[in-house]
């Protein structure tokens with residue numbers, strides 16, 4: 503079963519601990535040393551938001567729960 507959900511990453515809060523990367527491989531290290539979602543050329547972006555429609559919301563939630571600074575939020579639906 504797939505779920506539509508939105509993942510937001512507050513890069514201003516991100517501390518580059520990378521606990522998220524090992525829980526969900528959609529999180530990657532950007533060239534500025536902070537985490538991002540998807541493409542790695544997000545330097546300077548304060549918040550990256552991605553929407554997904556798949557069966558991996560649990561991985562995203564685990565990444566969010568693992569983040570020591572609560573920089574990741576996961577919400578179901580695509581329009582909030």
Ligand code: SF4
Pocket residue numbers: 511515516517518519520521522523529536537568569570571572573574
């Ligand atoms: S776990 Fe949080 S602080 Fe660490 S890299 Fe991921 S988003 Fe940034």
